[in-house]
Amino acid sequence: MPEGLRVGYFPGCTLKTDARDFESSALAVAGALGIEVAELGRWNCCGTVYSLDAVNLMPRLASVHNLIRAEEEGFSEIMTLCSMCYNTLKRTNNLFTSKNNGLAAINDFLCLKPGYSGRVKIYHFLEFLREKIKPEQVKDLVVRPLDSLAVAPYYGCLLLRPKEMAIDDPEKPEILTPFLSALGAKVIDFPLNNECCGAYQTAMHPEAVARRACRIISSAQSEGADMIAVSCPLCHYNLSALQGMVRSTHPGLKAMPIVYFTEIMAQAMELDYKTEVEAIPRDAEPGREAVK
Amino acid sequence: MTRLGVFICHCGKNIARTVNIEALREKVSTLPDVVLAKDYLYLCSKPGQTMIADDIREHRLDGALVAACSPRLHGKTFAQTAQRAGLNPYLLDMANIREHCSWVHIDGAEGTEKAFSIIKGSLGRLRYAEPLEPFQSPVTKRVLVIGGGVAGIQAALDIANSGHEVYLVEKSPSLGGHMAQLGETFPTLDCSSCILTPRMVEVSQNEYVHLFSYAEATRVEGNIGQFQVTVRLRPRYVDETLCTGCGDCVPTCPVVVPNEFDQGLGARKAVYLPFPQAVPAVYTIDWDACLNTDKLIICENCYKSCEARAINFLMEPREITFEVGAIILSTGYELMPVAHIGEYGGDGYEDVIDGLQFERMLSASGPTGGVVRRPSDGRIPQNVVFVQCAGSRDPEHGVPYCSKVCCMYTAKQALLYKHAVPDGQAYVFYIDIRAAGKGHEEFVQKVMSEERILYLRGKVSKIFKSGDKIVVWGADTLSGRQVEIEADLVVLAMAVIPSSGSQKLARTLHIASDLGGFFSEAHPKLGPLESNTDGIFLAGAAQFAKDITDTVSQATGAAGKALSLLANDFIRLEPTVSGVEEGLCRGCGLCASICPFGAVTMSPSEKTGAMVAGINPVLCKGCGLCAAGCLSGAITLKGSSFRQIFAQLEEMV
Ligand SMILES: Cc1cc2nc3c(=O)[nH]c(=O)nc-3n(C[C@H](O)[C@H](O)[C@H](O)COP(=O)(O)OP(=O)(O)OC[C@H]3O[C@@H](n4cnc5c(N)ncnc54)[C@H](O)[C@@H]3O)c2cc1C
């Protein structure tokens, strides 16, 4: 097991509520891989998606507070699990490192001395895995290989857009492929894996989001996927919680399990983590025997 | 100099709007040695020039300053005025109070003050100006044309028909360029090959044309009137003088590769003729595809089948050198690869093709014999989506400009598709239709109204495969709705970009290119045919995306420019070049290593025998790098001596 990998962890609100499975499975996987995940002592909401407007700095203050705390607590690298937290923190941080920066304005506004330096590096867990962990390390830990399980990674938009934030090729993301392959799964590439899930429209226009979910799910299904692996609590919600609504309008659509990528990793490694769901279905379906 | 005259131009309101001319003139007239200060509405006009000439004579001026626009615009005009008045033209200078002053100021007081400062500085510089005489250099009466598309063919023919020798160098095995690949041409729908191939034959048979295909210009040295050119002939492995073009070799070759002339839709052998009407009609072995290597002969099938004994596996590259007086660049364009647009599938789908591929499908001599078929399964597509501005007008993909020809050729292609598949449906996504040429708008209107083609105003956001269909997501901004079309075939009007290798060529020739990589013209309005290097002219899509009509016009224009140069036995070259003060040179050779044009040579001094720098005035472009670099101050750029520059600065600060 590799030694000495330590990273600050910014959980964000959802990871402590609706997405507890995501957190507990991710922490279990990180632990198994020898990554020491140190949660920030104090943190607040990441700021959630704000407009791309570069002039109005107000919406970014929530992010800035978190970045300052990370720096104060001595972290040079922090990691998030939620795609949205990743996107918001990174975008704000980029504001500090880009040429036309808002650093001075923000530091003045917050009356900060010496002020935030812009030097904390923000990772999404996936990016952290890609940079610090080899797929073979994952493979070595697999106890229950996912042979013959077809998993379609779904990235949504926040890990990939805007382009400057992208952790991978925004049009052909593949960052999860080596890790899912290491679990023994068959990785399904489907054209809608980088489409927006509908995001917050789910509060106002759930039927519109349901339509999107239907497109995304059926696209993955028609490419032969048994399940969809996600990395964002909101994507998870829109694709899973709205499936009932989708199926009432599209009776033909088969149920599609939606799991966090860390859940299938943890289960393939047979790690003990607190969860209410069984990500890898144990009910017999063709090709699932190997999983059992 | 003691008798200086200053002439201030209003340039209509261009200068007068932000510069108080009257106040300026009064202030200038008090400067030392200024015996005369005048202003005029348009100094470049005939009365303006006459006024300057008369004043130079009448007041026996020994220096004149024209405060007006940039010398890039009218420097030559006023130099001629001075000449006519008997003043050495290098004793007339220009102070740029338009581009450098009135155009960039709003405030009149500021503008006037700055104009005064510019004039004062220029007078300081003028005081130390020395009379210079242009020198003469002979003109070699031959022309090099690089690129054998329709632009190069036209230029070469125009020059040859005037009785001058032309070297036509084409990179690929055949002349013709992209026009040879087209089916029918907008806006008249004449058959492209029918109008082009006779020209190709004509060029190859003209006794004044030296045609080198499968060749590239690798070195160009010298200057206007005398360029020394090195051309590298790639080995064809088929002797051009022996090959009869019978094609007996082809069936015997075991190697099949995609045919680039058919944009990869068809196949060819490793020994091939790009297309039946190719000129020269000789075969070429594609050595990268051929089974043989430089060390090992594995297959001799073509060699054995060739009765003319034209095949020679041992052929080596050859270099030839010659001298020309002028060069025309006509290296054309390419299409941005589909792979650049990830959201359109990034070249991952067989049934998403580019405009040239569709052109090959439409062509009677193309891989499908003129029948429109899907590349994936050969079916005749019932729903075809054409996407305009694919990559163009899209800084995200690196091409901010409009590619100019695609609105037109898309209309043409949609029409030809409808004629081929009358019950099929064609959709065209566009931002707006740019059909500004003669007969172009009428053509597009006809297509839109008569052909039942659905034009959708909006961009396509995503193209992906679903089953055996290609799904196109786009916006229809006129109805405000999102559209989804299940297509059988998608044709992307990919952005027109400069041909690969044109940057390398620009470096070889020391010419500039614009942000898009196209060769820069000397002046966007007054010098569209010239590069910024004297004696090198531009034609066709190498300068910017354009259709055949514009390409041919520009090619003929460039040929005319080259011929008017060739009409002189000698040309006058600017004396504003660097010169070495031998006594100060310590022979370090730094200047020789700095000069980008190879104009400096180190050789023993005739007087002392020590190594000193010498500058070839024909090669020197007057950039001044050597003068700035010389540690002993031995080099002076004539017309911009250090003394002049320092005097100008002192007056200004
Ligand atoms: C899909 C499509 C359809 C079109 N349809 C029409 C139409 O219907 N009507 C119309 O008017 N226009 C049409 N056009 C535009 C037309 O193709 C161009 O106007 C024309 O081909 C430009 O000719 P050119 O000689 O400047 O360039 P090219 O045709 O590109 O020729 C350039 C030549 O230079 C050679 N070359 C390149 N680099 C070098 C080098 N370094 N050394 C030596 N040789 C070199 C190339 O091999 C080529 O032979 C169409 C364009 C496209 C993309």
Ligand code: SF4
């Ligand atoms: S010519 Fe038409 S299709 Fe082509 S880039 Fe310009 S506007 Fe777009």
